[in-house]
Amino acid sequence: MHIRKLLAAAAATALLAGTAQAADMTGITDTTIKIGNTNPYSGPASVYSTIGKTIAAYFKMVNEMGGIQGRQVDFISLDDGYSPPRTVEQVRKLVEQEQVALLFQTLGTPTNSAIHRYVNAKKVPHLFVATGASKWGQPDKYPWTMGFQPTYDVEGEIYAKYVLENVEDPKIAILFQNDDYGKDYRDGFLRGLGDKADELVVSMLPYEVTDPTVDSQILKMKESGANVFFNITIPKFAAQAIRKSCEIEWKPVHFLNNVSSSVGATLTPAGLDCSKGLITAIYMKDPVDPQWKDDPGFKEWVGFMDKHMPGSDLTDVNYAYGYSVARLMHITLDGCGELSREGIMACAANLKGVQLPMVLPGITVDTAPDDFYPIQAEQLSKFDGERWVAFGGIIDASK
Amino acid sequence: MDLFLQLTLAGLAIGSIYSCVALAVVMIYQATDHFNFAQGEMAMFSTYVAWTLVGLGAPVWLAFLLAVGISFLAGVIIERVIVKPVENAPVLNQIIVFIGLLVIFNAVAGWIWEFTIKPFPSLFPEDLGFKSTLIGPHHLGVIALTLGVLALVFAFFRFTRVGLAMRAAAANPDSARLVGISVGWMLALGWGLAASIGAVGGILVAPIVYLEPNMMAGVLLYGFAGALLGGVSSPGGAVLGGLVVGVLENWVGQYVPGGSELKLTFALILIVGVLVFKPAGLFGRVVVRRV
Numbered sequence: 014m015h016i017r018k019l020l021a022a023a024a025a026t027a028l029l030a031g032t033a034q035a036a037d038m039t040g041i042t043d044t045t046i047k048i049g050n051t052n053p054y055s056g057p058a059s060v061y062s063t064i065g066k067t068i069a070a071y072f073k074m075v076n077e078m079g080g081i082q083g084r085q086v087d088f089i090s091l092d093d094g095y096s097p098p099r100t101v102e103q104v105r106k107l108v109e110q111e112q113v114a115l116l117f118q119t120l121g122t123p124t125n126s127a128i129h130r131y132v133n134a135k136k137v138p139h140l141f142v143a144t145g146a147s148k149w150g151q152p153d154k155y156p157w158t159m160g161f162q163p164t165y166d167v168e169g170e171i172y173a174k175y176v177l178e179n180v181e182d183p184k185i186a187i188l189f190q191n192d193d194y195g196k197d198y199r200d201g202f203l204r205g206l207g208d209k210a211d212e213l214v215v216s217m218l219p220y221e222v223t224d225p226t227v228d229s230q231i232l233k234m235k236e237s238g239a240n241v242f243f244n245i246t247i248p249k250f251a252a253q254a255i256r257k258s259c260e261i262e263w264k265p266v267h268f269l270n271n272v273s274s275s276v277g278a279t280l281t282p283a284g285l286d287c288s289k290g291l292i293t294a295i296y297m298k299d300p301v302d303p304q305w306k307d308d309p310g311f312k313e314w315v316g317f318m319d320k321h322m323p324g325s326d327l328t329d330v331n332y333a334y335g336y337s338v339a340r341l342m343h344i345t346l347d348g349c350g351e352l353s354r355e356g357i358m359a360c361a362a363n364l365k366g367v368q369l370p371m372v373l374p375g376i377t378v379d380t381a382p383d384d385f386y387p388i389q390a391e392q393l394s395k396f397d398g399e400r401w402v403a404f405g406g407i408i409d410a411s412k
Numbered sequence: 413m414d415l416f417l418q419l420t421l422a423g424l425a426i427g428s429i430y431s432c433v434a435l436a437v438v439m440i441y442q443a444t445d446h447f448n449f450a451q452g453e454m455a456m457f458s459t460y461v462a463w464t465l466v467g468l469g470a471p472v473w474l475a476f477l478l479a480v481g482i483s484f485l486a487g488v489i490i491e492r493v494i495v496k497p498v499e500n501a502p503v504l505n506q507i508i509v510f511i512g513l514l515v516i517f518n519a520v521a522g523w524i525w526e527f528t529i530k531p532f533p534s535l536f537p538e539d540l541g542f543k544s545t546l547i548g549p550h551h552l553g554v555i556a557l558t559l560g561v562l563a564l565v566f567a568f569f570r571f572t573r574v575g576l577a578m579r580a581a582a583a584n585p586d587s588a589r590l591v592g593i594s595v596g597w598m599l600a601l602g603w604g605l606a607a608s609i610g611a612v613g614g615i616l617v618a619p620i621v622y623l624e625p626n627m628m629a630g631v632l633l634y635g636f637a638g639a640l641l642g643g644v645s646s647p648g649g650a651v652l653g654g655l656v657v658g659v660l661e662n663w664v665g666q667y668v669p670g671g672s673e674l675k676l677t678f679a680l681i682l683i684v685g686v687l688v689f690k691p692a693g694l695f696g697r698v699v700v701r702r703v
Binding site (some may be wrong): 055058061138191218219220221223224225226228230232233236248249252253260266277278279281282 | 415418422519527528545617620621622629630631633666672673676677
């Protein structure tokens with residue numbers, strides 16, 4: 014009894030001391046603010062490294078224009094090769110050696126998972142991470158981590174709603190990558206189907222990233238008589254699946270996860286003819302879509318690209334992504350009254366109606382202390398043999 | 413029934429690619445007693461060479477032949493420059509060299525050609541004069557071409573003097589040396605041939621799985637399983653092993669409950685099973701050493 018009392022008293026003192034402590038100003042001086050990042054500049058996911066390069070170019074531009082609240086941004090982006098142990102090493106270096114104020118846009122689901130607990134234990138803001146997993150929005154458990162894009166499970170839910178409303182007598186086949194990413198999509202989709210899921214799903218098959226092909230899964234799904242196909246695969250397997258179902262003349266209503274919706278990286282290799290009629294959900298303006306030609310956000314992005322990243326391939330949507338998310342970071346810091354680690358986190362959790370240059374009009378960033386999912390709306394679009402054509406309205410999964 | 417035939421034929425096609433890889437692995441194993449872990453990445457690299465040639469305007473068959481020829485030279489050079497110096501080093505050193513090659517080829521390919529997937533043209537015409545949903549023209553061509561290549565390799569070893577010399581060098585290096593065969597160069601030739609056969613496999617699999625630096629990782633694993641199943645000391649066995657693994661892989665995926673999840677596990681079980689119960693494989697000879 015005695016000991017317990019003592020412990021309680023000690024805890025109370027510690028708590029008091031904690032509140033009295035000054036705000037954590039690590040990485041922030043009167044003239045600079047240090048931001049850390051990891052990106053796969055080498056390794057299997059290096060396609061995404063254009064994002065890191067775009068963000069670096071964006072902050073360089075911000076610095077030339079006078080910085081954020083008079084502070085120059087010191088953006089340190091390190092290569093983790095998409096390998097979780099290296100992410101841990103690089104993030105430790107950023108936090109302990111470089112003493113960054115915050116981490117921004119660290120890329121990848123397995124890589125961010127590896128540092129999730131560490132950054133929360135260290136109380137370092139871990140903002141707008143570049144992954145669509147649903148686990149980045151748990152403010153009660155991980156108050157220092159926040160996602161950015163619509164989550165995979167939300168996207169899955171949107172497809173499910175569409176199927177229930179628009180496909181007569183649906184018989185559904187699901188192909189998914191056997192990991193967190195694939196299961197997030199699958200579970201969101203099943204949740205969207207509700208209690209009818211068991212009855213409607215006639216075939217659900219996984220694949221491993223090490224499998225050479227998914228051909229046999231596609232054959233099996235055709236055999237199951239499915240008329241709806243939810244294709245949860247990364248570009249290589251997505252292209253295989255699209256081509257194979259075309260070859261064996263299986264023509265279901267085919268939903269392709271946004272992860273693989275790039276025309277250049279997936280659909281062209283799969284064959285544009287075979288890709289006709291695919292449906293995906295988008296939340297960004299497709300740079301190749303002519304309807305944005307005179308759109309101010311699009312023009313602003315192209316202007317930035319021409320000036321700061323000349324010679325880049327403007328059909329790569331990752332440049333548009335990097336530009337938009339860097340803008341969000343810029344807006345968050347610029348409007349923030351208290352630049353400390355706690356202050357920045359509080360500002361990130363109170364964004365209202367922020368419109369980003371390359372995000373679809375009508376889709377805004379909204380967060381709250383109990384809502385760490387910045388973007389939660391998407392629009393469906395269909396591939397017409399050349400580009401994605403949006404149809405229907407914006408679907409907001411948070412409502 | 414349709415599904416069964418589709419699965420079996422697709423299995424034979426992908427299995428013949430495993431066979432190519434298995435055969436390449438066995439050729440080097442016979443000469444050096446080690447698995448060349450870089451075999452798959454070398455094949456991937458050869459495929460990129462062919463892809464580059466096609467990009468430069470070469471007809472796809474010419475690119476194929478050139479890439480196979482270039483791979484042969486590259487194989488010889490790799491043996492002479494990198495493998496020969498560690499010839500007498502402990503096993504571990506050699507394996508580290510092979511794994512080093514694997515990582516280097518993978519990284520260099522990514523650096524030169526990037527990691528996005530690239531479509532690779534098929535060597536075979538789209539229209540063969542008949543149409544079948546059971547098997548596509550490319551898969552049919554793959555089976556035919558692999559069988560052709562295997563026949564050539566067989567004839568080379570059976571009927572040519574160089575082939576005989578290579579067999580002698582592998583079977584009994586000391587005696588071979590005494591009758592005037594340059595054992596070192598025969599090893600180099602073996603590496604060249606293995607690289608060429610690997611290149612054939614890579615170029616055939618690329619139109620199916622798309623070309624990217626990690627394309628051969630899975631294929632190599634199944635190729636190993638095939639080689640072990642058939643017997644690492646038997647080229648014919650390795651070929652058969654590759655075909656069997658290709659077909660079994662598809663059957664397991666279809667007919668075993670939860671099989672899609674077990675395809676990779678199945679390959680690994682096969683590898684472990686063979687090593688534990690019949691290390692020489694189905695057709696390999698059992699090596700007995702006097703101590």
